[in-house]
Amino acid sequence: MSNQICLNTQTFINQIFSAEPVIDMNPVVQISNEKRKLVVFNPEVARLPRLSDHESLISWLLRASGILDKDVIKEAFEIALLHGVDPFDILTMTGMLSNLDLKLARQASQLVSSNLIYRGFAATAIAYASKNYMDLQSALSELDLNPQAPFKRNPLVILLEKANILPARVLQKAQQEALSTGVTVGWVLIQKNLCGHNQLKTMLESLIAVQNGRIDFIHVLSLIERSFKQDNLKNIDVMVNSHLETHTQERFFGNFLLSSGNLNLSDWLFCAEVAVSEHMSMFEVCSELNVVKPASLDGINQLAQAFANKQVPARQCTMMLEQFRKQAA
Numbered sequence: 001m002s003n004q005i006c007l008n009t010q011t012f013i014n015q016i017f018s019a020e021p022v023i024d025m026n027p028v029v030q031i032s033n034e035k036r037k038l039v040v041f042n043p044e045v046a047r048l049p050r051l052s053d054h055e056s057l058i059s060w061l062l063r064a065s066g067i068l069d070k071d072v073i074k075e076a077f078e079i080a081l082l083h084g085v086d087p088f089d090i091l092t093m094t095g096m097l098s099n100l101d102l103k104l105a106r107q108a109s110q111l112v113s114s115n116l117i118y119r120g121f122a123a124t125a126i127a128y129a130s131k132n133y134m135d136l137q138s139a140l141s142e143l144d145l146n147p148q149a150p151f152k153r154n155p156l157v158i159l160l161e162k163a164n165i166l167p168a169r170v171l172q173k174a175q176q177e178a179l180s181t182g183v184t185v186g187w188v189l190i191q192k193n194l195c196g197h198n199q200l201k202t203m204l205e206s207l208i209a210v211q212n213g214r215i216d217f218i219h220v221l222s223l224i225e226r227s228f229k230q231d232n233l234k235n236i237d238v239m240v241n242s243h244l245e246t247h248t249q250e251r252f253f254g255n256f257l258l259s260s261g262n263l264n265l266s267d268w269l270f271c272a273e274v275a276v277s278e279h280m281s282m283f284e285v286c287s288e289l290n291v292v293k294p295a296s297l298d299g300i301n302q303l304a305q306a307f308a309n310k311q312v313p314a315r316q317c318t319m320m321l322e323q324f325r326k327q328a329a
Contacts, residue, residue, distance in 0.1 A: 038288045040143055041274045045120045046182070057112060057119065058088070061105045062097070064123035067130060072096055104129050107136045116147045118182030144277075150179035154277045155207045155217075157185055163224045165233070166194060184273040190266065197265050202237045204272040205251065206244065211276060214245050253304035254282055260300055260324035262292045296324055 048064045051074065059077075062068040068091070076096070080087035091097035108122040117125075117140075129139035140146045144153045149172075151157050157175060160166055166174075166189075174188040181188075186204070189195040206220045223243055227236040245251070254272065257263045263271065263286070275285045283301050286292050292300075303320055306312040312320070 036280055036284050036288075038274065038278055038280070038285065040121065040124060040145065040278065041184075041289070042120065042124055043289050045123050057109045058102075058105045061108055061112075061119065061123050061126055062101070064120070065105070065126035065130065067101050067105075067126065068097060100133075101126070101130050104136050111147065115180050116176075117145065117179050120182050121145050121179065145179060147176070147179060149175075151175045151185055151277070154185060154273075155210070156203060156273055156276060159203060159207065159217075159221060159224060162221055163228060165224070165228055170194065184270055184277070186273045187266075187270055190269065196233075197269065199233045199236050200269055201265070201272070202240050204269065204276060205254065206240055207276045208250060208254075208272065208282070209244050209248075211279065212248075212250060214248065215243065219243065247308065249304050249308040250282065252307050253301055256300045256304050256321060256324075257282070257286070257292065260296070260321050261328040262296055262300065262324065267291060293327075296327060300324060 045064050048060070050060055051063075051070060059073055063070055063073060072091070073087075076087040076090045079085075079090055088097065088102055092099055092102060104126045108117075108126050111117045112119045112122050121143075125136060125139045125143055125145055128134075128143055129136050132139070134142075137146070144151055146152075152175070154175075157171065160171055161168070171185075174185050174192070174194065177188045178185045186195070186200050190197060190200060203224065206215070206224075207217075209215045210217045210220055220240070223240045224233075224236065227233050227239045230239075254268065258265065258268055271282060271285045271289065271291065274280075274289070275282050278285070280288075283297065286297055287294070303312065303317065307314075307317050
């Protein structure tokens with residue numbers, strides 16, 4: 001039996017550092033093939049470049065939302081320039097663009113130009129509204145991007161609000177800044193020194209545990225409130241972590257990402273909050289945002305699963321993480 005365990009461990013190590021794909025991970029748990037997509041923090045929208053320095057915001061929004069292809073827009077602008085007409089009139093008259101979608105893009109453009117919403121969020125809202133035949137305001141509300149009260153359904157915002165950690169006005173301002181700049185609320189709080197990195201990490205780990213059914217939100221809220229009243233969150237990690245399961249695959253995966261050097265703490269916090277707000281796992285978010293090389297991400301995920309299942313000893317795990325660190329450097 002002992003020899004079999006050693007053999008499985010060595011096979012696992014060889015597979016992780018092999019260039020060949022892992023075919024048989026038994027008895028290690030396989031990574032799920034089910035692919036989930038980010039909705040609000042959509043990397044495909046964020047990475048879309050402008051056609052030129054002179055491309056209008058409305059044009060970019062129509063492309064980023066997937067309503068119009070770049071070649072269609074290019075052709076419309078060429079014809080418009082030749083005949084001295086509005087390119088969007090050409091698009092609507094030829095049936096390439098509906099009046100409703102053009103109206104959505106114009107409304108969204110006004111919000112972006114007024115610095116109320118990040119253009120990537122605006123494009124996502126346009127796509128959502130067009131697909132579901134609704135007005136822009138309704139789409140923004142459903143996506144939790146309403147400029148009047150953005151991210152109000154974000155679990156971190158709910159936790160901070162209910163625990164009275166920050167004045168309501170300060171928290172609301174952070175929410176609005178996150179909406180206008182395309183980042184998370186936690187990211188804004190860190191940048192403004194309204195919350196410490198380790199404090200935010202503990203809160204996000206707690207919310208991930210809530211999401212995975214390992215602890216109740218009310219219990220987490222109570223712990224955060226007690227920590228805040230006692231020492232202004234200075235020992236939040238001690239108080240909260242004493243009530244959380246630490247030997248879980250998701251905790252190991254998150255910490256292995258940090259210790260392997262594949263994510264720094266600031267990026268980890270960003271990904272963790274996106275995971276919480278989009279109801280996805282850290283693995284799914286890191287994969288979608290492409291912040292870690294796929295091979296390293298898969299390897300760290302498999303290592304976390306094996307360590308949680310006690311199939312890899314701590315010493316061997318440390319050696320493998322060091323190897324990942326060298327690969328990430």
